[in-house]
Amino acid sequence: MIPMGPKTCIGTTDTRVESPTREVTPEDRAMVLDNINKRLKLARPLTTADIIAERCGVRPLVVSGSSQKGADWFRLSRKHAVECDADARHISIFGGKLTDCLNVGEEVAALMPGLGVALPYPALKWYGEAPDGVRDEYFHQARRMDLDAMTAPSASEKLSTRLWRRYGTAALAMLEAIRADPKMAELLIENAEYIRAEIEQAARREMITKLDDFLRRRSKIALVVRRDALERSPGLREACAILFGDAGEARLNEYFSPAAEAPAAD
Known part of the structure; x- marks a missing residue:
């Protein structure tokens, strides 16, 4: 669970x-x-x-050669494997899971120079929490503007904690947006927990082209809010306008069209 x-x-x-x-x-x-x-x-x-929503996918299991073709698949390793075809300049990743994604990324990055792709900062730590000083400054500013008092009653955690946990240093810019316009701290979709500032952030940085991509993969909203509730949500229409501009209404109609009713497999 x-x-x-x-x-x-x-x-x-x-x-x-x-x-x-x-x-x-x-x-x-x-x-x-x-x-x-x-x-x-x-x-x-x-x-x-x-059941609110379902997701379904297949994970490949890595075997070497054909010796394990008839083996008990419950005993097969769940580890990943990375293969590189230098002549074709192609990398294949087999297996892997969320808990191992950093290791997979490091292996792929180590192979890139051999394929003629130069990584500008190969030793830069691109993941993990920001330095303590940045975190402390963020929470100091959040307290000064009483950000947690803006947390919706239905939210599962305080707004200051949520923004830092999800966005790290980018949450500082979101504080500025909320300070300039308190409406940026308001929920757009009931029970989804996403505030207006987060939708604006997604529009700027996520390169989202379809509503399904935002609702199921970038935000997981469609996995915690029923489809009929989403369809009735006035905030979703505003979210579409933020994400897609003049194409917002078209993306909304595309998502709720009869052809799109079957849930997508992840």
């Missing part, structure tokens, strides 16, 4: 498949619900009616 704001992500299944193109099956749902209901003491067991 993984907390996702006011909701919870539950999973996962572990089913061997022959094709990378998959959809959630009734058996998948039953397995997840049966397992979680055995482990939670709820007044009413969870059912399919409690």
Whole structure:
């Protein structure tokens, strides 16, 4: 069980498949619900009616040669492998997961010079929290403007903590935007926790071209808010105007068109 704001992500299944193109099956749902209901003491067991959204994907497992073709796949390593074809200038990544992504990135970066791609700052630490001085200055400014008093009642954490946790040093510019216009601290979509300043930030930096990309991948809003609730949300229309400008209405209609009703696989 993984907390996702006011909701919870539950999973996962572990089913061997022959094709990378998959959809959630009734058996998948039953397995997840049966397992979680055995482990939670709820007044009413969870059912399919409690499912807000689903995500489905396939993770390849790395094997060497053909010696393990018939092996017990439960015993196969979940580690990743990176292969480089220098002649084709092509890198392939097999396996890998979120908890190992930094190691994967470092391996790929180490291969890039051999492919003729120069990394400008190869030793620069590009991930992790900013220095303590920057963090302290951020929280000092947040306290001076009483940012946490602007936190919506439905939010799962204080606004100052959320912005720093998600955006790091970029949160300082968001403080300035909120100081100039307090409406930037207001929620746009109920139960989604995203404030107007965050939508503005996404519009500037995320290069989002479709609403589905924003709702399911960049923000996970579609995984914690039901589709019918999103469709009724007046704030989503404003978010589209911020993200897509004059094309906002078209992107909104595209997302809720009948052809897009089936959830996308992640």
